[in-house]
Every structure is written in C-alpha cells, then in structure tokens.
Amino acid sequence: MKTALVLNGPNLNLLGTREPAVYGSQTLADVEALCVKACASHGFKLDFRQSNHEGVLIDAIHEAGRAQAAGTLAGVILNAGAYTHTSVALHDAIKGAGVTLIELHISNVHAREAFRHHSYISPAAKAVMAGFGVKGYGLAIAGLAALAELAQPA
Numbered sequence: 076m077k078t079a080l081v082l083n084g085p086n087l088n089l090l091g092t093r094e095p096a097v098y099g100s101q102t103l104a105d106v107e108a109l110c111v112k113a114c115a116s117h118g119f120k121l122d123f124r125q126s127n128h129e130g131v132l133i134d135a136i137h138e139a140g141r142a143q144a145a146g147t148l149a150g151v152i153l154n155a156g157a158y159t160h161t162s163v164a165l166h167d168a169i170k171g172a173g174v175t176l177i178e179l180h181i182s183n184v185h186a187r188e189a190f191r192h193h194s195y196i197s198p199a200a201k202a203v204m205a206g207f208g209v210k211g212y213g214l215a216i217a218g219l220a221a222l223a224e225l226a227q228p229a
C-alpha cells in the first residue's frame with residue numbers, strides 16, 4: 076500500500092479559528108480525520124503533516140521524492156499556504172525531488188486579493204485544486220488515485 080503525503084504550510088494549524096468566513100470552522104484535526112477516510116477508500120496510507128517553517132516543508136518534499144523513487148509513496152498534496160505566493164525554494168524543491176504533487180487551496184485564491192493570484196507552486200505541480208473548502212483534501216486524495224491510474228500502462 077502506497078502512502079499519500081498531505082503537507083500543510085504556515086497558519087494551517089489555526090484552521091477552525093482563523094478567518095472562518097474564508098476557511099470554514101473545521102480544524103486541522105478534522106481535516107486529518109477526513110484524509111484518513113479518503114485514503115482508506117482509495118487504498119493509501121496517510122502521512123499528514125503541518126509546519127510553519129519553509130525549510131521543514133522543503134525537507135519533507137525531498138523525503139517524499141526519495142520515497143516516491145523507492146516506490147512507497149504515491150505523491151504529495153501540498154497546501155503551501157502563503158508560501159505558495161512567495162517561495163521559489165518550494166518550487167525548486169518540488170522540481171528537484173521529481174515528486175508527483177497536487178497543489179491545494181481551501182479557498183479560491185483567484186477570487187481573492189491580487190497577491191494570491193500568482194503561485195510559485197503551480198508550474199511545478201501535476202495538478203491544482205482550489206475553492207472546495209476543506210472537502211478539497213478528500214477530492215485531492217481521489218485525484219492522486221486518478222493520477223496513479225493514469226500512470227499505469229493500459
């Protein structure tokens with residue numbers, strides 16, 4: 076059974092109390108529980124992490140690249156939070172690690188402030204999802220399963 080790594084960046088530990096009109100009232104623990112269920116129904120083992128530190132996220136992406144090369148990881152779902160809009164280093168980490176990665180946002184970043192419209196993650200990502208609220212995590216796990224099927228020779 077392959078692992079799906081769900082990686083959350085800065086301020087996502089505040090889910091539930093942080094701007095609930097934008098991000099909803101579910102906590103990160105609720106999101107993790109939702110991911111456990113989605114992974115169980117798609118045959119993945121879940122590795123769920125959050126960090127407020129760019130370097131910790133970069134190290135996790137490098138580790139994911141090694142795990143994917145070893146055949147134990149299906150890919151990464153990354154909500155990079157505000158680092159999405161600032162981090163060339165995360166862009167380079169995703170490319171350098173060669174990992175299959177889905178960029179995820181709870182909110183529709185394109186309907187928000189102009190500074191959220193540009194993503195350094197998107198050009199390095201396999202797919203991008205935004206605007207489904209925290210349900211997007213479950214949809215992204217389904218998406219990772221679909222990508223894995225696409226990668227299988229017919």
Ligand code: DQA
Pocket residue numbers: 085086087154155156157158159179180181182183184191
């Ligand atoms: C976010 C959107 C980002 O612009 C913001 O900085 C976040 C959360 C989202 O999930 O909608 O921290 O990635």
